């Protein structure tokens with residue numbers, strides 16, 4: 001359905017005047033209905049029976065149904081004139097009372113005005129983008145801002161919506177442009193049979209370009225190795241509870257969740273085996289996963305559950321490996337450790353925390369023996385990790401029993417989000433989409449540096465591709481597909 005909708009949007013885009021409820025649905029003090037397009041002001045005139053108010057001046061007006069003249073609401077109205085508006089078009093905002101019937105009445109009235117139609121999902125923002133009011137990363141930032149649930153998420157989204165990423169990528173792009181100019185000079189030099197440009201000058205141009213590239217690669221590398229900070233802030237740090245069946249993973253999840261009044265939800269499609277809870281830890285976003293017991297399951301459904309559990313472990317930032325402190329079962333430990341072994345050896349690998357649960361059943365001095373048994377059961381490749389991992393005691397029977405675990409996780413999440421210095425520096429990469437392009441750009445530039453004798457034409461070609469990759473992040477190339485995905489997530493009225 002994406003293609004026809006795109007075609008429809010394109011066909012309708014420019015001339016249509018669109019309207020939608022831009023505030024949330026439900027009972028509220030105020031609801032904001034937004035109208036954008038050439039007929040915005042005339043539509044306002046239709047509903048109020050008066051000349052539209054001065055631009056950017058709030059005025060109280062009676063809104064009436066165009067057909068019957070029935071009074072619908074007394075509303076505060078605002079008018080913006082193209083191009084100085086969010087969409088870059090003429091815009092009218094109706095700040096009505098927030099009741100359902102009022103909103104429905106006003107929307108219906110707008111529908112009755114000829115030339116107006118209801119907005120598509122994200123269409124206001126799409127118009128803002130088309131008008132050059134927002135860049136691609138700014139649109140993404142705006143989308144993130146609407147979804148932000150914690151202060152760190154808000155901070156990052158606001159910076160991105162305000163152009164922080166755009167600026168960073170533009171500065172990288174401008175470095176590449178200057179490198180390309182030097183590379184072009186080298187290509188010309190190669191063609192220059194008269195030899196106006198001396199060999200010495202040629203190698204100087206290459207040296208200068210290399211030093212610029214070196215500095216840029218350094219920055220790209222720093223952005224790529226920031227511990228996935230930007231993505232983690234957007235999506236939450238992924239913490240997985242793993243371990244043998246009956247170690248108490250689900251109970252721990254519940255205890256942690258209750259403590260933080262989290263929202264428990266099933267991951268669509270994985271209802272049976274992976275449970276996901278979003279909970280802020282110290283004001284930071286965190287997603288906690290409970291997995292099916294990791295063991296060699298014989299029946300098919302259980303095997304599928306274990307496979308999914310492994311996938312979750314592989315994509316996680318922190319693995320909490322839960323053991324029953326009161327019971328040593330080397331076979332069960334070994335099977336569960338075997339299952340997380342791959343993820344723990346990956347690069348970058350998640351942090352490992354061992355949680356000894358059911359501490360209400362044993363004395364504290366049983367812990368060293370429990371850890372030793374676990375290390376013995378561990379596959380050789382991860383035994384050192386298991387031996388060195390922090391060990392946290394817990395009991396999931398009450399809130400106090402998980403306090404130490406919660407504090408440990410909080411500290412870990414905080415460490416991941418810690419900002420360098422006092423100044424907030426927006427991460428350069430906040431989505432996998434950005435990461436892919438930056439990674440490709442870096443690889444291309446490294447290929448140039450690796451070969452000082454690379455043909456100038458090939459240097460120029462690598463630089464062009466690298467520039468395109470950074471361009472794709474800010475929407476300078478290939479944006480349609482990205483936009484379709486992005487706007488599908490937007491709400492109507494945004």
Ligand code: GDP
Nearest residue numbers: 245246247248249250251357358359395396397
């Ligand atoms: P999971 O299979 O790892 O998710 O384990 P569950 O959370 O389902 O717990 C398995 C069993 O251990 C249940 O009967 C729980 O009531 C019990 N259990 C879990 N945590 C504790 C604990 O801290 N202390 C005690 N005594 N029992 C626990």
